[in-house]
Amino acid sequence: MSxxxxxxxxxxxxxxxxxxxxxxxxxxxxxxxxxxDATHWLSIGVVVATLLLVIIDRSxxxxxxxxxxxxxxxxxxxxxxxxxxxxxxxxxxxxxLKDRKLFVGEFHMxxxxxxxxxxxxxxxxxxxxxxxxxxxxxxxxxxxxALNRDSPLSSEAAMKYFVLGALASGILLYGMSMIYxxxxxxxxQKIHAVASLAAGSSHQTLLAFGLVFLVAGIGFKFGAAPFHxxxxxxxxxxxxxxTTFIGSAPKIAAFGMAWRLLDGALGGLHPHWGEMLAVLAxxxxxxxxxxxxxxxxxxxxxAYSTISHVGFLLLGLANGTPSGYAAAMFYAxxxxxxxxxxxxxxxxxxxxxxxxxxIDDFKGLNQRNPWYAFVVLLVMASLAxxxxxxxxxxxxxxxxxxxxxxxxxxxxxxxxxxxVGAFYYLRVIKVMYFDPPETKDTLALPQDIPLRWVLxxxxxxxxxxxxxxxxxxxxxxxxxxxx
Amino acid sequence: xSFELILFYLFATVLTVAxxxxxxxxxxxxxxxxxVLTFFTAAAxxxxxxAEFLAIALVLVYVGAVMVLFLFVVMMLDIKVEPLRxxxxxxxxxxxxxxxxxxxxxxxxxxxxxMSAQALPADPAGASNTAWLGKALFxxxxxxxxxxxVILTVALIAAVMxxxxxxxxxxxxxxxxxxxxxxxxxxxxxxxxxxxxxxTP
Numbered sequence: 290m291s292x293x294x295x296x297x298x299x300x301x302x303x304x305x306x307x308x309x310x311x312x313x314x315x316x317x318x319x320x321x322x323x324x325x326d327a328t329h330w331l332s333i334g335v336v337v338a339t340l341l342l343v344i345i346d347r348s349x350x351x352x353x354x355x356x357x358x359x360x361x362x363x364x365x366x367x368x369x370x371x372x373x374x375x376x377x378x379x380x381x382x383x384x385x386l387k388d389r390k391l392f393v394g395e396f397h398m399x400x401x402x403x404x405x406x407x408x409x410x411x412x413x414x415x416x417x418x419x420x421x422x423x424x425x426x427x428x429x430x431x432x433x434x435a436l437n438r439d440s441p442l443s444s445e446a447a448m449k450y451f452v453l454g455a456l457a458s459g460i461l462l463y464g465m466s467m468i469y470x471x472x473x474x475x476x477x478q479k480i481h482a483v484a485s486l487a488a489g490s491s492h493q494t495l496l497a498f499g500l501v502f503l504v505a506g507i508g509f510k511f512g513a514a515p516f517h518x519x520x521x522x523x524x525x526x527x528x529x530x531x532t533t534f535i536g537s538a539p540k541i542a543a544f545g546m547a548w549r550l551l552d553g554a555l556g557g558l559h560p561h562w563g564e565m566l567a568v569l570a571x572x573x574x575x576x577x578x579x580x581x582x583x584x585x586x587x588x589x590x591x592a593y594s595t596i597s598h599v600g601f602l603l604l605g606l607a608n609g610t611p612s613g614y615a616a617a618m619f620y621a622x623x624x625x626x627x628x629x630x631x632x633x634x635x636x637x638x639x640x641x642x643x644x645x646x647x648i649d650d651f652k653g654l655n656q657r658n659p660w661y662a663f664v665v666l667l668v669m670a671s672l673a674x675x676x677x678x679x680x681x682x683x684x685x686x687x688x689x690x691x692x693x694x695x696x697x698x699x700x701x702x703x704x705x706x707x708x709v710g711a712f713y714y715l716r717v718i719k720v721m722y723f724d725p726p727e728t729k730d731t732l733a734l735p736q737d738i739p740l741r742w743v744l745x746x747x748x749x750x751x752x753x754x755x756x757x758x759x760x761x762x763x764x765x766x767x768x769x770x771x772x
Numbered sequence: 773x774s775f776e777l778i779l780f781y782l783f784a785t786v787l788t789v790a791x792x793x794x795x796x797x798x799x800x801x802x803x804x805x806x807x808v809l810t811f812f813t814a815a816a817x818x819x820x821x822x823a824e825f826l827a828i829a830l831v832l833v834y835v836g837a838v839m840v841l842f843l844f845v846v847m848m849l850d851i852k853v854e855p856l857r858x859x860x861x862x863x864x865x866x867x868x869x870x871x872x873x874x875x876x877x878x879x880x881x882x883x884x885x886x887m888s889a890q891a892l893p894a895d896p897a898g899a900s901n902t903a904w905l906g907k908a909l910f911x912x913x914x915x916x917x918x919x920x921x922v923i924l925t926v927a928l929i930a931a932v933m934x935x936x937x938x939x940x941x942x943x944x945x946x947x948x949x950x951x952x953x954x955x956x957x958x959x960x961x962x963x964x965x966x967x968x969x970x971x972t973p
Contacts, residue, residue: 300915307922314929354915395933402926409919421919428923432930 296353299360302342302368303408309335310401317394325392326383332397333379336404340372352414356476359414359549362768363618367411367545370622374538374629375404377743381633382530384737388641391436391528400534403429407538411545416465416475416554419546423461423510426542427454430535434527446526453519457509464502468554471495477554484557500558504565507547511540513599514572524592529639529646532588533632536595537625540602544621547606548614559609566607571702573600578710588646590713591631594672597710598624604703605687608694611771616686619765623671623683626754630668630747637661637744640733648717653726658734662721664748671751673714674707678755686762779880780820786873787813800846802866808839809870816877820884825902 297304313335317328343365350361378400386392406425413419431454435447469475471492472483484496505516512520524532551562577597584590602624605617638645638654638661645651655662671680684707691700734741754761790813793806811834818827909917 355912357915417916
């Protein structure tokens with residue numbers, strides 16, 4: 290019931306991150322605008338240090354702060370990849386933001402605060418922590434989308450994101466209040482105990498009602514159809530550096546939230562939410578893949594592709610088995626890494642006054658710079674799910690888990706739409722390799738060595754992790770306690 | 773049906789109708805006034821549950837501070853001066869209705885208090901509402917409480933980022949410079965030729 294010193298040890302990475310953010314704010318306040326690079330490298334240093342703290346922490350699973358904070362293998366695994374992806378996001382953003390005079394300290398602070406929110410979210414042990422962690426993440430994201438405040442497109446995107454995000458938070462809270470009303474506790478573990486017992490009781494209706502609202506809220510935060518309306522506008526409207534961030538790491542955190550809520554708290558109601566998630570998954574796969582075909586803007590196309598990938602992710606969650614959760618977790622991590630590379634390559638091609646966000650901007654990239662054309666090829670092929678890349682094994686595992694759980698028709702639907710979806714990824718590859726370039730000169734790459742290296746590593750990682758996916762996969766299985 | 777239950781249904785109806793009004797009426801000042809009524813009725817419902825501290829806090833913070841600020845903003849948005857002056861008479865009816873409904877709710881609560889001294893079982897530990905809340909906030913809910921503080925910090929940073937514009941030519945004070953000023957910088961002695969008596973005025 291009370292606070293003990295062991296709690297601080299559990300929360301050490303988060304506490305360090307919070308104090309480090311405050312230090313970054315103080316440093317950014319006193320330095321001159323010309324020295325803004327200091328904030329940039331300091332922020333990356335903070336994320337790396339937090340990552341080290343998460344990795345070296347070998348303490349046993351525990352719950353701290355009266356059950357508010359959960360320290361377990363799933364949380365650790367998700368945190369490692371959230372932090373890794375964030376490092377890539379920072380590195381990609383530097384030149385892009387500088388070219389647009391958006392290279393301000395606030396970008397770094399808000400991203401760091403969002404990372405703190407995600408870390409708390411995946412470690413949440415209570416409905417209250419889920420809510421405050423989520424708000425910390427989304428509030429930072431709203432402001433980030435509006436980073437380019439003089440652009441009407443950016444402001445419109447931020448407004449849509451804010452209104453729909455607030456609505457989603459309201460729906461989620463309403464669901465939580467009903468769950469609380471039915472079970473009388475906010476603690477996820479206790480809810481699990483009570484909710485499982487309540488099958489057939491008079492509270493069942495109230496629980497089911499709360500569950501519907503929770504699933505709708507989760508769908509909103511993921512961007513799953515039919516709650517996906519905000520996603521394309523926000524992805525297109527925000528600066529690409531911000532899109533890279535909100536399109537990658539938060540998906541890992543959203544998986545953590547969905548898993549904690551649905552399995553951790555309401556595992557006993559799996560027959561109900563399994564079906565709801567299956568419907569969301571099919572709709573997302575259909576809408577995401579079909580509408581993406583019609584897009585000419587790459588950012589918009591990737592937004593619809595996100596919706597379809599969320600469909601796959603939900604397919605893994607809908608199983609309700611540990612191997613299904615492990616597959617969904619693997620998928621969330623794979624998607625975050627692929628998405629970071631995809632938006633990173635847009636930022637590589639972008640210059641001052643040129644966004645490189647149309648698919649036509651990639652025309653003949655192979656003749657202008659073969660290596661980066663190959664990196665984009667790896668990213669697109671991985672998103673499409675072509676073996677032996679990372680994305681293929683992520684899809685394969687989800688489908689295998691779905692088949693094991695006896696969801697044959699869902700697996701068939703997923704495969705059909707994955708093949709439909711391959712079309713628009715392959716179109717980007719076709720444009721790069723077979724269309725004549727609009728200008729003959731070689732690509733003027735930004736003089737940003739870290740950006741080139743990290744993007745190359747990120748692209749190569751898709752191939753490497755596709756060939757050697759074993760360790761990560763067994764880590765996911767171990768964390769979920771699946772065989 | 774006890775008096776308490778009747779009051780609950782009364783408050784619940786007022787709350788729902790007022791909340792619906794907030795999102796349906798066209799006039800933004802009416803909407804703001806109805807929002808005041810919504811908050812007030814929610815506070816009355818909490819009083820019914822004997823959550824006195826929360827109810828008072830809701831009235832003080834939301835009705836007292838936040839909503840007045842809201843009303844200011846809403847009225848400022850209408851830049852024309854004439855309608856602002858007419859405002860008092862125009863908004864009097866809705867304001868009066870809101871006030872009367874609030875009065876009825878308060879009287880109902882006082883009536884309940886006199887009719888039944890013990891509506892709900894009191895806390896067996898004998899701790900007051902406020903003490904219990906304070907204890908829970910700083911023991912069981914310490915972590916979310918701190919995170920809420922972080923969320924407020926983010927809101928602050930975001931607000932500054934989105935609204936602060938450094939325009940050239942804006943005159944502002946720099947206290948450090950003001951303090952460090954020397955006497956020689958304050959007074960400038962200018963040598964002038966003395967003017968003759970019959971010179972220009």
